[in-house]
């Protein structure tokens with residue numbers, strides 16, 4: 098991949114080649130309602146950073162991602178993001194009633210991007226869904242469903258959304274797609290984007306990691 102893997106301190110990926118600060122979490126408590134999972138999480142990501150969020154099952158990785166995405170409240174601490182955000186999760190966002198093409202049109206519309214058929218065709222081809230654009234998502238395999246969500250990452254530019262928040266993006270993907278996605282992440286980071294992603298697999302393109310175990314209560 099031509100990318101250095103540098104496992105560095107949790108709080109700040111300061112070795113990034115870019116200096117522009119994109120995302121910060123300061124003293125954030127990871128919690129579901131009253132149930133506190135992790136305390137005082139700090140993270141600073143600059144343009145070019147790809148951060149691997151790790152921790153054992155149930156520690157709160159998805160919960161923190163949902164808090165960052167604004168889908169769960171941040172009761173303690175502060176999160177700032179200086180750019181548009183793309184959130185990809187295996188649980189949310191794809192409607193089984195809509196076709197592949199309609200789903201992607203909808204996902205792009207959420208980011209204020211016009212449904213350009215040529216752009217969508219290009220993205221679907223990239224993620225190996227060409228020919229399936231008129232198929233209802235209900236008829237897709239788990240891996241194909243994942244690819245619909247990931248197609249967003251092949252359409253939006255860092256200028257449109259410079260922060261990617263990816264929850265288990267590699268789950269259910271074959272090795273070829275994992276390789277393609279890692280290359281896309283590396284390209285995005287090199288173009289000035291920043292990424293925070295969970296995965297129980299190693300991520301070759303990560304340059305830092307956030308270990309939630311260090312903040313567990």
Ligand SMILES: Nc1ncnc2c1ncn2[C@@H]1O[C@H](COP(=O)(O)OP(=O)(O)OP(=O)(O)O)[C@@H](O)[C@H]1O
Nearest residue numbers: 129134152153154155156157158159160161295297
């Ligand atoms: N919808 C929910 N309502 C209430 N509690 C939940 C809900 N989803 C998860 N939890 C609880 O919150 C805790 C953290 O879950 P979370 O999904 O954030 O963990 P995780 O680190 O992402 O785990 P995994 O590696 O298994 O995906 C768990 O103890 C879980 O029981």
